[in-house]
Amino acid sequence: MSATDNRRPLASRNTGWAAAVTRFLARTSVSPNQISIASMVAALAACVAFWAAGHAEGFVARAVLFAAAAAFCQLRLLCNLLDGMVAIEAGKAAPDGAFWNEFPDRVSDLLILAGVGYGIGHPALGWVAGALAILTAYVRELGRGCGLAADFSGPMAKPHRMAVVTAAALLSMLEPLWNGRNEALWAALWLVALGSGVTVIRRAWRVVTGLRSGAARG
Numbered sequence: 001m002s003a004t005d006n007r008r009p010l011a012s013r014n015t016g017w018a019a020a021v022t023r024f025l026a027r028t029s030v031s032p033n034q035i036s037i038a039s040m041v042a043a044l045a046a047c048v049a050f051w052a053a054g055h056a057e058g059f060v061a062r063a064v065l066f067a068a069a070a071a072f073c074q075l076r077l078l079c080n081l082l083d084g085m086v087a088i089e090a091g092k093a094a095p096d097g098a099f100w101n102e103f104p105d106r107v108s109d110l111l112i113l114a115g116v117g118y119g120i121g122h123p124a125l126g127w128v129a130g131a132l133a134i135l136t137a138y139v140r141e142l143g144r145g146c147g148l149a150a151d152f153s154g155p156m157a158k159p160h161r162m163a164v165v166t167a168a169a170l171l172s173m174l175e176p177l178w179n180g181r182n183e184a185l186w187a188a189l190w191l192v193a194l195g196s197g198v199t200v201i202r203r204a205w206r207v208v209t210g211l212r213s214g215a216a217r218g
Helices: 015-027 032-055 059-088 097-117 123-145 157-172 183-217
Strands: none
Touching: 015 059, 032 059, 032 097, 032 123, 032 157, 059 097, 059 157, 097 157, 097 183, 123 157, 123 183, 157 183
């Protein structure tokens, strides 16, 4: 399988701004692997922001921290988009690119979801959500290892997880209006955990049926 066979289909990859940023990065010394590492730094920043927001007092302080957490979650996704584009579209792929394409994503998922869990006082829920998020990627790669096409199906693939967490962070900024505290992020973690569980089962079933159909054809 080629590198492009393991690329998540993203509409943003075909936008003008993404192409322009890719061309700019291609003219610099920045490598795709460095962009992948930057995604982990963004995830770590989101983790710290979520933890700090969960323990902060005062409307302004919490709002600023939640806004920062949401921004760093999206920055993580932006890095995930650009590392592949710089590697493939700009022709700067490295021999170890496959490792840096996958490993930082798993670290980033765990950092962000565990950070949310610790921030709202439910660390176990954060770890469970993170573990299930990692398991969705494991099943996808297991299928590829068995010779099947990469399965990026949801309902809680990486873009969906980050959309849920980002939306919950922004909603949390408004919780003082109804005297709430951390309910939005608590619900988001449950949604990510349950949705990731469904995604794992769905992808696993596709791997099994794909292998069975291949054996039947053979």
